[in-house]
Amino acid sequence: MRGFLSLDVRIRLNSLTVITIILLPAILIEISNSQDHIESTANSSYLGIIFSGNLTSCREDLLVPLGFSGPGFTLGADYTRMGENNDFDIFMRFGLAFLKNRFSHKAYAASIEIHPAWVKRLSDDVESGEFRVGFGLPMKMNNIFIESWDDSHLYWLTSYSIGPACKWQKKLSSKREFSVYLEIPVISLVSRPPAYRHNKQEALTHLTYHFTEPNKHLSLELPDIYRAFFINLHLRRNMNHALLNVGLEFNYNYCSEPKDIYALNTSIILSYQWRTGL
Amino acid sequence: MKSDKTQIVCLICLVLFITILQCAPDAPFKFNNTTVPEQLNDGWAVGTPDEVDIDQAILNQIYLNFVSEDRFFNAISLLIVKNGMLVFETYCRDVSDRDHFSHVQSVTKSVTSIAFGKALEEGYIDSLDQTLYSVIPDKFPADIRKRSITFRDLLTMTSGLLFDNDDFSIEIYVDKPADPIRYILNKPLYADPGEQFYYRDCDPHLISYSIQRLTGMSEEQWVKEHIFNYLGITNYYWDRDHTGISMGAHGLHLIPRDLAKIGQMILDHGRWNNIQVVDSAWVEISTQSHIETNWQTEPFIYDYGYYWWTIPRRQAFTALGHGGNFIFVVPDKELVIVMTSLPDVDDDEVGTKLNDFEDLINPLLE
Numbered sequence: 320m321r322g323f324l325s326l327d328v329r330i331r332l333n334s335l336t337v338i339t340i341i342l343l344p345a346i347l348i349e350i351s352n353s354q355d356h357i358e359s360t361a362n363s364s365y366l367g368i369i370f371s372g373n374l375t376s377c378r379e380d381l382l383v384p385l386g387f388s389g390p391g392f393t394l395g396a397d398y399t400r401m402g403e404n405n406d407f408d409i410f411m412r413f414g415l416a417f418l419k420n421r422f423s424h425k426a427y428a429a430s431i432e433i434h435p436a437w438v439k440r441l442s443d444d445v446e447s448g449e450f451r452v453g454f455g456l457p458m459k460m461n462n463i464f465i466e467s468w469d470d471s472h473l474y475w476l477t478s479y480s481i482g483p484a485c486k487w488q489k490k491l492s493s494k495r496e497f498s499v500y501l502e503i504p505v506i507s508l509v510s511r512p513p514a515y516r517h518n519k520q521e522a523l524t525h526l527t528y529h530f531t532e533p534n535k536h537l538s539l540e541l542p543d544i545y546r547a548f549f550i551n552l553h554l555r556r557n558m559n560h561a562l563l564n565v566g567l568e569f570n571y572n573y574c575s576e577p578k579d580i581y582a583l584n585t586s587i588i589l590s591y592q593w594r595t596g597l
Numbered sequence: 598m599k600s601d602k603t604q605i606v607c608l609i610c611l612v613l614f615i616t617i618l619q620c621a622p623d624a625p626f627k628f629n630n631t632t633v634p635e636q637l638n639d640g641w642a643v644g645t646p647d648e649v650d651i652d653q654a655i656l657n658q659i660y661l662n663f664v665s666e667d668r669f670f671n672a673i674s675l676l677i678v679k680n681g682m683l684v685f686e687t688y689c690r691d692v693s694d695r696d697h698f699s700h701v702q703s704v705t706k707s708v709t710s711i712a713f714g715k716a717l718e719e720g721y722i723d724s725l726d727q728t729l730y731s732v733i734p735d736k737f738p739a740d741i742r743k744r745s746i747t748f749r750d751l752l753t754m755t756s757g758l759l760f761d762n763d764d765f766s767i768e769i770y771v772d773k774p775a776d777p778i779r780y781i782l783n784k785p786l787y788a789d790p791g792e793q794f795y796y797r798d799c800d801p802h803l804i805s806y807s808i809q810r811l812t813g814m815s816e817e818q819w820v821k822e823h824i825f826n827y828l829g830i831t832n833y834y835w836d837r838d839h840t841g842i843s844m845g846a847h848g849l850h851l852i853p854r855d856l857a858k859i860g861q862m863i864l865d866h867g868r869w870n871n872i873q874v875v876d877s878a879w880v881e882i883s884t885q886s887h888i889e890t891n892w893q894t895e896p897f898i899y900d901y902g903y904y905w906w907t908i909p910r911r912q913a914f915t916a917l918g919h920g921g922n923f924i925f926v927v928p929d930k931e932l933v934i935v936m937t938s939l940p941d942v943d944d945d946e947v948g949t950k951l952n953d954f955e956d957l958i959n960p961l962l963e
Binding site for chain 2: 380383386420421424466517522
């Protein structure tokens with residue numbers, strides 16, 4: 320089979336295989352578990368940790384319109400407050416990904432995301448599930464170091480957005496719940512590198528540079544320039560004093576200025592949250 | 598409940614399917630474009646290959662190799678000048694690159710050589726054996742061995758100052774020492790001055806600063822006034838360190854046609870438009886081999902002049918900038934070939950090395 324597939328396709332398939340191997344058993348175990356009666360999650364708060372395995376893909380046309388893709392991971396923390404009618408969730412994640420293009424040229428992606436969201440219950444039906452709407456405030460820094468093509472400068476897509484969100488959730492049993500969350504930013508503060516850089520060398524050896532530079536030159540953009548969406552599907556298991564979440568997430572980011580950039584992530588998310596009094 | 602599970606599994610399968618499609622698609626990064634130069638009012642005479650006895654088939658072969666996406670990944674432009682006429686000009690990434698300057702990296706060193714020659718011609722410098730210490734004694738540390746560094750040592754990369762180029766970029770651009778010249782001269786010696794070739798950016802930076810001290814102008818101003826103005830070069834950028842010293846090693850951003858003008862002026866012994874811009878004696882001496890480099894692998898043997906790489910087996914010399922930026926001059930064939938490329942690449946994976954470039958243009962050289 321290897322002989323018939325180009326390297327980048329193989330990388331993508333390998334990443335997919337990894338994702339599938341991790342995800343499917345978790346889902347099957349979760350779905351097949353027996354039901355027990357346990358406490359409701361309503362009016363409770365949970366604080367926990369998140370880990371995800373990602374397939375990351377990006378294309379930075381400021382440098383070269385070649386797609387780079389490869390595996391990565393994120394680590395972070397998650398806080399959820401569930402009310403009778405309102406849910407609040409905020410997570411913070413830091414991620415790294417190791418990318419290659421079809422010529423095996425190397426690149427690295429690092430991301431930081433702080434993502435609060437509020438959703439309010441609109442309808443609750445045992446058969447059709449519960450539907451909630453609200454809004455999200457995703458704040459994301461996607462830094463890309465395309466070492467083979469530019470070992471002196473950093474590339475990035477930073478966005479601070481607000482947009483509508485909706486969530487459909489359905490109880491599968493007294494302790495299991497499935498939900499789908501969709502969010503589309505509509506107004507964003509976006510930062511991108513300048514179209515041409517005169518300096519030979521940026522301060523890549525200074526850690527602070529990787530946080531400060533991608534936050535300069537922020538401009539207000541609408542979806543004609545910056546487009547993104549975020550989908551999260553997850554299964555939640557209530558373990559009385561904790562929640563175990565297994566999710567699939569798809570994150571798409573695109574900006575057309577000063578040239579196109581695509582930054583995409585598909586992730587398998589595992590999070591474990593403890594009930595807190597916060 | 599069973600149907601719920603089926604729906605969920607279907608949803609997950611759908612997302613997995615989306616995953617397959619989600620990779621950012623490649624787009625072409627090189628494009629076919631014309632190779633016929635346009636007559637502009639920029640000082641260039643354009644011609645056809647026939648007029649200068651170049652076989653169009655040879656140019657076609659070079660062009661096909663140049664625009665291939667499997668080689669010369671980061672190439673921007675290729676220009677060929679024969680007998681003083683621009684006969685081939687192509688831009689494989691974007692046609693607008695003809696009018697946009699790009700960073701030509703260490704091609705700057707060859708311009709610094711020309712700037713030095715002009716300062717020598719104008720009498721600001723006594724001779725190549727004048728010591729740097731005689732010009733900037735206030736910047737020297739106590740180590741008296743360094744006081745013997747001459748301009749000849751600086752021009753042949755033999756000053757002995759141990760300052761690797763990667764470190765130079767980080768320390769001078771990023772760390773920004775209060776006095777970059779004093780900082781450079783405080784570096785230890787890897788050998789006595791004049792002894793051993795070691796390609797570094799610090800030596801041309803010292804030349805740039807010397808020009809500034811001796812002429813009262815930055816190297817950029819000096820070159821603008823004494824060279825670029827005569828060549829009609831106006832669309833450029835010259836980077837400086839944080840104290841305002843022109844980066845003599847790699848600060849220039851130029852458009853490809855202007856690089857070709859520099860090459861043609863050197864080919865014509867320092868003349869452009871019948872004006873002697875630089876002393877012909879300096880042009881001759883600076884483009885001759887003066888020292889062996891560490892690039893001595895047969896058949897690719899490259900020596901070094903005064904900030905020009907020399908190729909003895911071809912009787913040629915070239916300005917060479919990281920990534921694949923060249924002003925390649927073959928006096929016997931009245932030939933100047935310019936290539937520009939994205940400048941900050943990893944040369945082993947993406948960039949065009951001098952031997953690869955020679956391979957590209959070889960049909961023209963035989």
